[in-house]
C-alpha cells in the first residue's frame with residue numbers, strides 16, 4: 001500500500017512521534033494552531049495518517065489532505081473556525097513584528113524551493129537585498145509564521161506581502177501600508193527605474209532570475225497609476241507572465257499600446273513553469289513582439305465605432 005513519504009513530512013513539520021496504537025499514524029507539533037490565535041503547539045497534536053494521506057490537529061481542528069505530489073490539497077478547519085478573509089485594498093497601520101528569515105523555518109522553505117535553480121549565495125543576496133523576513137507577530141494570527149516581504153518605492157514603504165510556507169490558503173496576503181496603495185506601484189521599481197527596458201512579472205518571486213531588469217505588478221493586469229508609472233519610466237517592455245496566462249499577456253500588451261507604448265514583447269515561457277523556476281535561462285527564451293497589426297486586428301471593433 002502507498003504511504004506518505006516520512007522524509008518529506010519531517011522536512012515540512014519537523015520532529016515526530018509514533019502513535020503506539022496505530023502503526024500507520026504519526027504526530028507532529030501543529031504549526032497551524034497559532035493561525036487561529038493559540039500559543040504554539042508543543043505536545044504533538046497534529047496526527048497524520050500515512051496510508052490515508054490525511055491529517056488532523058486535535059487542538060485547532062485543522063484538517064489536511066495530501067495529494068500524490070505531496071502538496072496539501074485541502075487545508076481547512078472544522079468547527080466553523082476560519083481565517084480572516086483579506087479585504088481588497090486593506091492596510092496595516094503598524095509594521096508587524098518579524099525576525100530575519102535566516103533565523104526561521106522560512107529560510108529552509110526558500111532553500112528547498114529554490115536551491116535546485118539558484119546558488120545559496122544568490123538566494124541569500126536576494127533575501128538581504130529585499131529585506132525578506134519572517135513574521136512572528138501573534139497579534140496577526142493569520143500572518144504569523146509567514147514570509148514577509150516589504151514593498152518599497154523610492155525607498156518608502158508602501159505595503160507588504162506575506163507568503164504561506166505550510167501550504168495553507170491563501171498563499172499570499174497583501175496589505176497596503178497606512179494610506180499608500182501598492183497597486184499604484186510595482187515591486188523593485190527603485191532598482192530598475194534607470195534602465196531603458198523592463199520585464200513585467202506578476203509576483204514578487206518572479207523577478208528572482210533577473211532583479212536588475214524585472215518588476216512585479218501584483219497581478220496580471222495594471223491599474224491606471226501603474227500604466228502611467230510604466231509609461232513614464234521605460235521605453236521597452238517585456239511581458240513575462242506564466243505560460244498559461246498568454247491571453248492576459250496580450251491584453252496587457254494592448255492595454256499598454258493604448259497608452260502609446262509601442263515597443264512591447266511577450267516572453268514565451270515553457271508550460272507549467274513560472275519565471276522564478278527558470279533561472280538565468282530567462283534571458284534566452286523566445287520573445288514574441290506585438291505589432292501594430294495585431295493591435296489593430298484585436299481592437300477592430302473599437303476603431304469601427306470611432307470612424
Ligand SMILES: [Zn+2]
Nearest residue numbers: 030033057060
Ligand atoms: Zn493545531
